Amino acid sequence: MGRVSLEKICAVIPAYNEAEALGAVVAAAAGSADAVLVVDDGSSYGTAQAAEAAGAVVVTHEVNLGKGQALATGIAWAVENGFDAAVTLDADGQHDPSQIPRFVDRFRTTGADIVLGTRMYNRENMPLVRALTNLVTSIVISCIAGQRITDSQSGYRLLKCATAGTLPVQGARFDAESEILVKAARKGLKITEVRISTIYQGEVSSINAFRDTCRFILLALRLIFLRR
Numbered sequence: 001m002g003r004v005s006l007e008k009i010c011a012v013i014p015a016y017n018e019a020e021a022l023g024a025v026v027a028a029a030a031g032s033a034d035a036v037l038v039v040d041d042g043s044s045y046g047t048a049q050a051a052e053a054a055g056a057v058v059v060t061h062e063v064n065l066g067k068g069q070a071l072a073t074g075i076a077w078a079v080e081n082g083f084d085a086a087v088t089l090d091a092d093g094q095h096d097p098s099q100i101p102r103f104v105d106r107f108r109t110t111g112a113d114i115v116l117g118t119r120m121y122n123r124e125n126m127p128l129v130r131a132l133t134n135l136v137t138s139i140v141i142s143c144i145a146g147q148r149i150t151d152s153q154s155g156y157r158l159l160k161c162a163t164a165g166t167l168p169v170q171g172a173r174f175d176a177e178s179e180i181l182v183k184a185a186r187k188g189l190k191i192t193e194v195r196i197s198t199i200y201q202g203e204v205s206s207i208n209a210f211r212d213t214c215r216f217i218l219l220a221l222r223l224i225f226l227r228r
Contacts, residue, residue: 009033009104010083014070015091016041019050022091026054032100033087037077039070047091067155068169068176079161087158094198095156103158106194113163113189114181116149117156117196141178144223145185149193152178156196163189170222182223 011033015022022038029036038051042064051058059073071088078086087103089095095117103115120134134153141152155177167183169176184191 008035008083008085009100010078010081010086011036011097011100012071012074012078012086012088013038013051013056013091014041014067014074014088015039015043015047015051016064016067016070017043017045017047018091019043019046021093022047022050023054025089025091025093025095025097026051026056028097029087029089029100030055032097032104034083035081037074038091039074039077041065041067041070066176068179071176072169075159075161075164079165083161085158085160086164087156089156096197096199099156099196102194102196103156106192107158107160110190110192112192113160114184114191115158116151116181116191116193117154118151118193119154119196119198120150121195122197137178140220141181144220145182147185147191149181149185149191151193152181154196156198163187175218179223 009032011029013022013025013029013036015038026036026038036056038048038056038058040048040051040058040060042061048058048060059077061070061073074088075086085104085107087100089097099117103117106112106115120131120138134151138149138152142149163184166187167180169179169183181191
């Protein structure tokens, strides 16, 4: 497609009880984006206040709706406010905001609808269980999507606003990120990847192994059924 012009970038950060780390993430993201939006997904303490103090725009869910719904809210806000692309990243500091320009450069070069950050080429510090989980789920999602996707669970990604609104997602939790990729591939949208590093500091993952594995299995079955 060639090089495209990109005017406005919005960093979208879904957050649930992340007051401690959030301010630093917002401040760092602001250096590479035209605006930073934090979706406070029903937090029980000062997440919204920390985001506002760091300079973010905040949209609040009164109750916890899950990461998938927080992402949907954030992307819709970016579309409605005239941004060209939304870069989504986690609130806990695992994603390095200084890498946002990598996504923007890849978008400008390729004109892709989704630029996915992949951690799977740099797994030195990744916990073994997480690495194996990412590998297996990415193989499954690649088969369903009909396109090779190396890190389907990565929440660090750029979505072009012009097409992001055409991807209605049913998943409310972490399964939504995989669903977006499958539906984009099936619509013929262009997905490309950029290598990223991820910061692991011994934090407790918000993913529930049993519950979210069940959600992933149900997602896979639903997508296979819809295809048929």
